[in-house]
Amino acid sequence: MTSLEEFKKEFTQAGIAVENYQFSRAFGDDVILMPKEDLLKVFSLLRKNQKFDFLMDICGADYPQREKNGGKRFEVVYHFFNSKNAQRLRIKALVGDGETIDSALPVWRGADWFEREAYDMFGIIFKGHPNLRKLLTHHQFVGHPLRKDYEADRQQHCTQSIPIHFDNEPGVDGNILNENFVPINIGPSHPAMHGTLRVMAELDGETIVRASCEIGYLHRCFEKMAETHPYNQVIPYTDRLNYCSAPMNNVGYCKTVEKLMGIEIPPRAQALRVILCELSRIIDHIISVGTGGVDLGALTAFFHLFTYREKVYTLFEKLCGARLTVSMTRVGGMAQDAPDGWFDEVLSFCKEMRAGVDEITKLFLDNKIFIERTQGVCPISAADAIQWGYTGPLLRACGVGLDLRKVSPYYGYENYQFDVPIGSAGDIYDRYLVRIEEMKQSIRIVEQVCKSVPTGDYTVRLKGVVLPEKKDVYGNIEGLMNHFMLVIKGLRPPIGETYDATEAANGELGFYLVSDGSANPYRLKVRPPCFAIWQSFPTVVKGALIADAVATVASMNVIAGELDR
Amino acid sequence: MSSNSQTISPVASPVTSSHVKSSSGYSGTQDINDMSRSFALTTKLDSIIAWGRKNALWPMPYGTACCGIELMSVMGPRYDLARFGAEVVRFSPRQSDLLLVAGTITEKMAPVLIRIYRQMLEPKYVLSMGACASSGGFYRAYHVLQGCDKVIPVDVYVPGCPPTPEAVLDGIMLLQKMIASGQPRPWRDNWKAPDHD
Incomplete structure (x- = not known):
């Protein structure tokens, strides 16, 4: 240091x-x-x-x-x-x-x-930035929305899609297409683009000469919404960042607010958060591997993998009533305790999932077609990956063993036995290899936590942070007053700013939070892991085949919700 | 289609034939001209076409956000949309007749959505899945379209954020009823394409 x-x-x-x-x-x-x-x-x-x-x-x-x-x-x-x-x-x-x-x-x-x-x-x-143009808002948008004088709900309509364009390079204007090559547009509504990504490319035969990405098709103004909502009401918005592993975003956000307020959450809340995070990591990797298979033509694996995802949904539903967007954390702990017998059910799921991971390994990693399509395709070196800001499984696939759960442990990760899998080649195969191995490690962690869940409260009991229990609200005047004050005044962290990060399924999920002492965040910036990864896409696929580019999109597991926010 | 006639399902033909048998007092040797009575049914052309349409919806999943993930569950093994005759997911709008708008539509996405809708062949139906697609949801924000019905006509709205797969199946069944009954769709008939490209 x-x-x-x-x-x-x-x-x-x-x-x-x-x-x-x-x-x-x-x-x-x-x-x-x-x-x-x-x-x-x-x-x-x-x-x-x-x-x-x-x-x-x-x-x-x-x-x-x-x-x-x-x-x-x-x-x-x-x-x-x-x-x-x-x-x-x-x-x-x-x-x-x-x-x-x-x-x-x-x-x-x-x-x-x-x-x-x-x-x-x-x-x-x-x-000195060669391509300083709009990124998230549409090209007809006038003004800069995160300025404080831009009203949060002032919409501007877009009447045209932006035509195919590329990044400027020295001496080359990105808006002018080269007549010698075939321009191709993929997305945003295209099965390989997972809903909202858009890739534009110029092809020489099947080889990509240059490519570029247009993002912002799911720019839902998360950061502006956070500025106009009280701290606890921001939590449901965080669910919808990386919606494949929603609880992880809840945890990352609440951890940041708690850091600013200097709150240490009780051990039981920490254990519950770890379980939620690791289950989410498993189901996030399921989506990544499953849809990756679909993009390579393996539809069966997707259907098979989804049965395991449904099992986790059932666990989430038992815990809080929601399947996908759980909003289970609160600043100061959890919204409620786990129901009786829930941890045993998680343990039996772990057993099933172990068998499931073995099947996935056979379906993908030992599959000749899969190997041919992914090994040695669009690799990236460790040095380049760091330059681009890669984190998470993609960085580890390049051979860099960086995992925030190991280098700066939180919520007691230092007490659990688990390994950080790393790849060597940085190609598509290694990315899936790392993800599948991470699923095994997550199962290990969940099993360890479930076997020794600490007893005690699931949330702190500070009157300015957490709503009092209902029996106090209805039972005594102090509880009623605390409830009233917290609802009317809201949660108010001290004036200041902080940055905190957790290891989410795709890499480092960071929140930069500025508080002016009021009930709403003054500024909340999300550092989404796939934003840094996706910006490297045009460079990574340059010179590759168009089919390999599709495989690369899938392996990067770009989730539009957190990419565009 | 504006038929109000009773729909008779062909799968019920044995029942129909036995009913015909008893009501007409038919017995004894079978005349060659009466052969039809043992397997035929009578209906209106509109009804039989509607029956075919409702049970063979080809959905185009327009999954943009979280609802898209729940839509995967609807298609997936547990909820299995195939049971309702709508399993042939087409990613080309020209091959599909049901647009499933699953997820937030932003201002940037609106022209794309309109273009996709226009490319679909008639008769076409739209199901808006979730709060965002139906009304913008809790994104009262500068870059979010406040409901996809601002730009395309919607037949069924499914509430939820995201809706449970059961709710989506319910929405599809509602649409099937709508198709079977030939209910008028003024929102569709009066729709004018927005002044977009």
Whole structure:
């Protein structure tokens, strides 16, 4: 770990004047506020010294009040991560309306879409970015929706689809198609595009000469909705980020709010959350592997795998009544306790699932057609994957054993026995290999938790955080008052900001939360794992066959809900 | 189709023939001209076509979001939409007659949805699955279309976020009843394509 003092020393040694810098610690995170002119110098230094290998997230934040007081309106926030020691650093720079800020693209390739998103949402102009155009909103949209002066419900209609276009390259305008090649458009309504993705490509025969992605077809304004809803009402919205493994998003969000409020949840709530997360990981991988099979022409495997998913749905239904979008967590713990005998049912499911995973292995990994279609197809090297910001199974398929459950354990993951499977080639086969092995490891974890579930309460009992029990609300005046106050005033975390991440099914799911002390989040930025992965798609499939590109889409397991938010 | 006649199902033909037998007092040797009475049934052409249509819906799953995942369950082994004659999922709108809008339709997606709907062949039906597709749901937001009926005519709305598979099956059965009874569909007849490309 490098302390802020050491950073100060290193910067000075490299000839960077740090007088105007602000070094601070906020809720356990290191934060450096620096002038925007120095950003690129500092980024290069951080990379050269190998302090941070990941640029996890770039986002904007709007503070119109500062502009009125003569300051600069926007903040650009960079989140760095070191996979060796799990250290995180947040670097912030101020930028005024209409001013430019240097693009981080020369240092980190993965900055591409994150900067485009900040431009789309806030109108922050990144100097040196070759494709600074809209990313999530449609091309006829006027304005920047995450600015505080844009009303949350002001819709603008789109009357045309955007035509086929590509990214600009040096000397090549992306909007001009090459007459020598066949342009092809796939999606957004196409079975291989999983609903809402859109890929455009130019083909020479069956080979992809260049490709590009258009996203935002499921941009449901999650971040704006979070700003207009109280903290606990944001939880159902988080369900719909990665809807294949909804409980994981609940947990990630609640964990972030709890970090900001300094709440330690009881052991039983932790155990319940771990079970929910690992069951979700299993069913998420089921969707990924099953639909991956469909895209390669194996429909039977999908139907077979779905029987296991239905079993988990039944468990969720018994737990809380919902099948898919469970919204089971609350800030401070869980919404309710598990019913009698639920843990035994989970254990018997684990037994069935073990047999299921063996079948899946036979159906896919030992299948000659599957091997031929996936081995050695569209591989990505570990160094490239880190540059793009890959996390989760895709990064591990490249041979990097990064798992937040191991490097910065939470909820007692350090006490459970499990392995982190890694691949070697980084190709499509290894991605499925890792996912299927992860299902086995998740079963191991769930079994360990279920066999020793701690007794005690399932939530904290703080009057400003959790609603009192019904018997107190109806039974005594204090309970009634606490209930009334919490409903009327809402949950109010202290003024401040924090970033917290969990290992979701697709990789690092991060939440950057800014609180102004009111009942709604001031800013909530999600760092979705597949956003960083999907931006690499045009590069990964360049030179591959069009059929291999379809296999690549499936193996990346891009979930539009969290991609577009 | 506006037939109000009683629908007689061909599978019930033995019952029909026995009924015919008793009511006409038929007995003894069979005349060659009466052969038809032992297996034929009478109905209106509209009804028999409607019967065929309702039991052979070819759905086009327009799954955009969470509802799309529940739609997979509807198609999957436990709930099995095939039992209702609607298992031939087509991803080409030109081969399907039931559009299942499953998931949030954003402003960016609206022109695509209209184009897909227009490409479908007549007669075509639309089922809006879930709160988002029906009304925008809890996304009262700048980039979300407040219901897919803003741009295409919807026959059946299935509530829920996402609806349970049972609810979707119920919606499909409702649509089948609608097709069988030949109920007028003014929302469909009066629909004008929005001024889009």
